[in-house]
Amino acid sequence: MQRTDMLEKTRALIDAARAAGATIVHAPITFAEGFGELSDHPYGILKGVVDSTAFVKGSWGAEIVDAVAPHEPFTNAVAPQPGDIVVEGKRGLDAFATTNLDFILRARGITTIALGGFLTNCCVESTMRTGYEKGYQVVTLSDCVAATSAEEHDNAIRFDYPMFSTPMSAEEFTGSLAGERAPV
Amino acid sequence: MQRTDMLEKTRALIDAARAAGATIVHAPITFAEGFGELSDHPYGILKGVVDSTAFVKGSWGAEIVDAVAPHEPFTNAVAPQPGDIVVEGKRGLDAFATTNLDFILRARGITTIALGGFLTNCCVESTMRTGYEKGYQVVTLSDCVAATSAEEHDNAIRFDYPMFSTPMSAEEFTGSLAGERAPV
Amino acid sequence: MQRTDMLEKTRALIDAARAAGATIVHAPITFAEGFGELSDHPYGILKGVVDSTAFVKGSWGAEIVDAVAPHEPFTNAVAPQPGDIVVEGKRGLDAFATTNLDFILRARGITTIALGGFLTNCCVESTMRTGYEKGYQVVTLSDCVAATSAEEHDNAIRFDYPMFSTPMSAEEFTGSLAGERAPV
């Protein structure tokens, strides 16, 4: 996060994209207290989520980060800008798998999506892979993502992102919004 | 609704099912004010939803009916009983299509689902068809559903429900919970 | 089938649609001999399929009907016209649920689909409902479908089709291809 300054870059990119008429979609992962939506015997990364009681609705862990969406702290009453969309239902890693994301994008005629967030090789990568599989033009914003190690981050961007997306920097993407170059 | 007394039957059935250890899942359809999740040019039944500004979050139309879930009226702060699950993300008619319903059922090892609600031949039928397609043992509760006409209700139950479910009355289902007979 | 002359109407409509540049997609339901793809304890309409050993690959029951697709009889080697697409994988009733239909339509930029086939209130209706849910402009061809009774056919078209599609006759649809009127 420090190396790429991803939060500040994401904030600036969102502002530019909003100004250019893009739809901003937030896809937070949240759980009811007690994690009743999950198996009693989770494994893999969702076990880590349960063990650390992360992302519980109404708690700090479920908040959208201040840099990205202004909101009332600790209320979970997210207040993105008018016109923004908060996708509901995310309980796994892939932002498409258990949500109405695809439904909303299709209803609005959106065919290009640009992805940022955490982790480079977890939620962002799963969402990228499924978005590609669904036929979207997927852009990955290589300095608006971060991982738990620089190595994981670098490997995902180097090896996996080009198979399922058009990777570019925030600067390149913002430039493309202004018509300087096509994003894909 | 009057003919079958479906609300009262549903309330009683939910109590019995809870007592027997079943998971109660609510799947309300809701929209942000302005219906930004939908196309600007909806058709079919979602056009009717938009034209009548039905199911808007925070309004009466998005509330879960009193008979089924105790809650603070007009706050949209649904408060089902502890252990109940409120599925998020329903913007269409099929309760599986844009939600985490399948994810939650699978995580909890649930393989039999019993369906009630509105309309017999719209949301309930779409959910029944998809539930069947996904391999669930689907029970349809023939007197816990209702439609906009008796004819539509009767036709759906007579012709379509047996293809994709095991239809039964609330009394039959409740009896099966007590071990009197197997539900499917 | 006799009342609507649906096979001949379908054949003529397909020819007209091909000539107008539409993509013709066949979505046959087939099973390996022994129905290993299904549960040992099917229920509902798939139980009827297994009990009657319908739709077995390589048998007459899995053939695409002569009126619609020229092919070598009894070989299951379907030979639709060049450019036609035969969707693979259909083991249930909904033509989207277990196939690459959505993938292909999206890859080709197709957003309007016109449905015909059997049964009015089974496969066609399930496909219509899911197509609507996925945001397609769905046209149902009311005289290019048929059911096991006139009553089921009529009820589905009268009550369910208008909720999830724009129903029209083959003649109306063919006219719209020629620019006489918009299909949706």
Place this chain on the structure above:
Amino acid sequence: MQRTDMLEKTRALIDAARAAGATIVHAPITFAEGFGELSDHPYGILKGVVDSTAFVKGSWGAEIVDAVAPHEPFTNAVAPQPGDIVVEGKRGLDAFATTNLDFILRARGITTIALGGFLTNCCVESTMRTGYEKGYQVVTLSDCVAATSAEEHDNAIRFDYPMFSTPMSAEEFTGSLAGERAPV
């Protein structure tokens, strides 16, 4: 492939799994000649598929490799062992996305899947991620997969596989079949 001897290990593992009563599922990627199922303007890895005319039905590239499934060469008439299942419809990378794989697994009551194949960080990884998201107990067979470089292979197994699966060697998995240890 040479380092892990993955083909021979896969062949032996399949024999042992068949003997233990497991269901063997083949999920080949294939395309009609001309790639009509894809966009005229593919990008990412599917562009590579089109540019190299890989995986065309009836050609060598669509054959299942000899080591895994005995078949008549160059006929594309795959003849796996009786009881094996060949999943149809795979046109993308994720073996679940456009196929009946989930339908078949659910119908047969299968909840644990063990994955091998190509590429470690492409098809196998996408399938692993979606299988995890769908609630399967996913085992990844770390020496029954291979990639286009040792680095990509190693990174995927080191960083991504543990988040979405229980990685193990062919030997460990085969041992677990014999009851020596539980696979997950």
